[in-house]
Amino acid sequence: MSDSHLNQNTSEEKTAQEAESATNAASASEETTKHKTFTRRTVLAMAGCGVAGLVAGGVLASWGVTSASIASGRIEIRTTPTKMIVTDRARCSGCQRCEMMCTLKNDGRVCQHIARVRVWDNYNFGTNPGSGDGSYANCQFTVEHCKQCADAACMNYCPVHAIYASEDNGARMVDTDRCIGCGMCAQACPWNMPRIDSQSRVSTKCISCGRCAEQCPNGAIKFIDWQDIAQKVIDQGVVRTTTLVQV
Known part of the structure; x- marks a missing residue:
């Protein structure tokens, strides 16, 4: 050749x-x-378990989330596609700064009655007079958010279909142009999370914006990125970066 x-x-x-x-x-x-942005779905897929598995496996322990803390009622967790929301009653001092900052950001004024995060509702007696919580008992305060239900009653019972799921973070949001202020969403919600603003005459509810967590002086509310949880899963050897599951 x-x-x-x-x-x-x-x-x-x-x-x-x-x-x-x-x-x-x-x-x-x-x-x-x-995989630059991890969601709840991708993290649970790569870990091979659900949220309960992450708790039991100790992945969330650095944020105070353990099986014991949840069982005691101290910690409550909720999830959206982009965040895990953790509330810690032991850290809440009842200052209500979260309520004030929530409405200041979302409504342009301080009006705790329509706050999307609630402390005052259960401030004195806890969830009920016999609960042993609140300022008249053990001074543990209940911090409540919208649960962002998958099958949301507020959304299902709205007569004008003004409540929808956000494409960005999965939160149930109110279309103020469509809302007629009838209050059906508030009546349908088991936790009475939506409220009718007496000034705007439309419904308001939590949209998981995270302002309450940013302003809490004690860290009683945390919005944790699934990206951070994914890194914990990798660091603890639950899964290797080479075995990420495409979903």
Whole structure:
């Protein structure tokens, strides 16, 4: 075989290798992009368990979330596609700053009656006079948020379909242009989370904006990114980065 043929073959092989390397680099870049933002779904898939499994496995322990703390009623957790919301009654001092800051951000004024996070409702007696909680008993305060139910009663019973699920974070939100202020959402909700604003005459409810957590002086409310939980899952060896499941 002539030298020219050998050089041609070598050149073709080099070109093929460069093309393969470029393809592999593009695939790796695409893989990184896919998992740049972790959601509840991807984290639970990569961990191979549900939220209860993360709790039992100690993944959430650094945020105070353990099986014992949940069983005692001290910790409550709720999840949205983008965040895990943790409330810690032992850290709540009852200052109600969360309520004030919530309405200041969302309504432009301080009006705790329509706050999306609630402390005052159970301030004195806890959830009921015999609960042993609140300022008249053990001074443990109940911090309540919208549960962001998958099958939300507020959304189902709205006669004008003014409540919908946000594409950004999954929170149930009120379309103020459609809301007629009838109060059916508040009546349908088992926890009475939606409220009718007496000034705007429309319903208000928690949209998981996180302002309450940002302003809590004691860290009683935490909005934890699923990205951070994913890193804990990886750090603890629950799953390797090479075994991420595409969902």
